Amino acid sequence: MSLILDKVSYVYSEGTAYERWALKNINLKLEDGEFIGIIGHTGSGKSTLIQHFNGLIKATSGGIYFNGRDIYEEDYDKRELRTQVGLVFQYPEHQLFETTIFDDVCFGPINQGLSKNEAGLRAFEALRSVGMPEKLYYQSPFDLSGGQKRRVAIAGVLAMKPKMLILDEPTAGLDPKGRDEILDLIAAMHKERNMTVVLVSHSMEDVAKYVERMIVMNDGEIMYDGTPGEVFLHYKELEAVGLAAPQVTYLMHELKEQGLPVNSAATTVEEAMESILKAFR
């Protein structure tokens, strides 16, 4: 399974005074089972980009191929595509609408055409995997805390059993604890279900710890595409476009400049610690 974007460009409000090229000539290939982070500051086009992945918006120019098929073909089943590519929007808790948590999670599977029983099973499974306590299932989603609401909303997409899961800034507005919980949950999902996961964020620190591949967006273009270690080598350029590398990157570069033989590509605290200890050995 793969998703290919071929020279995709997208313009908002074409032909008006507010015209804006949100994406410019994006070429991208997402492989099966990857854990990808998309980083960029606000307005760099991240949300616009991922809305192309499941055909919610149509590229102004360029093509998108899912499993080798052009998704803009006349008879392409967009609904099937959306089943395969699950998209969790930013602040997904704002889309809850049902009277009970359980019913809300059932919404996706029912739209897929599953029977009530099957949808219920899916909902149970999804709610369990996001760690919702069972006693809450039949309560109103509006009574939950922010972090819990977000889990329910994520469960709503998981219940559709997508092969690829895309999350737009899933940690926005959460406290550090809620943030770590959600990120750990996503990482676990990637490992256990071997799902392709695309994590959108504007925080390097969040993403560096989890992803294998990082795509840096700037002003509608892909600036870097590589492993976190590779990307952070450009920490000075990243800074110039308003993104900061993780603090360890700075520390490691500083140490190296001072003559300590450490690995400056270390991106997490654990890696850094190992590398520093090794240098002293």
Added chain:
Amino acid sequence: MFREITLGQYYLADSPIHRLDPRVKLLGTFVYILSLFLFRDVVGFAVVTVFLVCVIRSSKVPFSYMVKGLKAILVLMVVTALFNLFLTPGDRVLFSYGILKITLEGVKNAGFMLVRLIYLIVGTSVMTLTTTPNQLTDGLEKALMPLSKVKVPVHSIAMIMSIALRFIPILIEETDIIMKAQTARGADFENGNLVKRTKAMVPLLVPLFVSAFRRADDLAMAMEARCYMGGAGRTKMKPLRYRKEDFKGYLVLAAYFGGIVLWRVFGG
């Protein structure tokens, strides 16, 4: 889809019409609407058309923006035209079939009614396209201020209006996002019969209302935190002041309206 609703959307440009005081534009729109219902022959129609074309030209707003609003009232236009066409009494019959009868008067009425409706939408959208909602409410507040002498809460009304207008684009954007998000969960807003489509609105409307209430709550809190107490003793950062151009604007309006009224009374 929602971005196509132009009524109440500002088009950014620098034109004489944009720079006019909102009070001039408010009165102008009012006078213009009156004039639409005053003319009844081709000469009046020509005067209105020339006026409208001149205003549109000097506003620098592309014509396509003005006609966008027409789509919304297409049905109304068709119905109005048909009613006038068939139900106007008259003796110069052009065509008849059973009880259906089309008279020359009917054709004329239907034509004028159609023109009036189109001009009404196009003309009023000139105002909304060249005036920001804030200017508009400022203008209204100032123009209606005398009413506060008789205990009409002019300031509060203006405040409510400006807040409501301010939230329209936000709610439109929110609708767009929620719609996309539910589509991503397999919702279908476009296909199916009426019942099905109405049902499909629930996942859209519930979150929209929840968010509107949340926003209203937050805003009220934020206003209170900044000691908002209503209109008494409140001054403006940019008070409205007439400039020379505004008086010229009033003159043009007076000439236009005078002409229309005189023609109605003495002409034809």
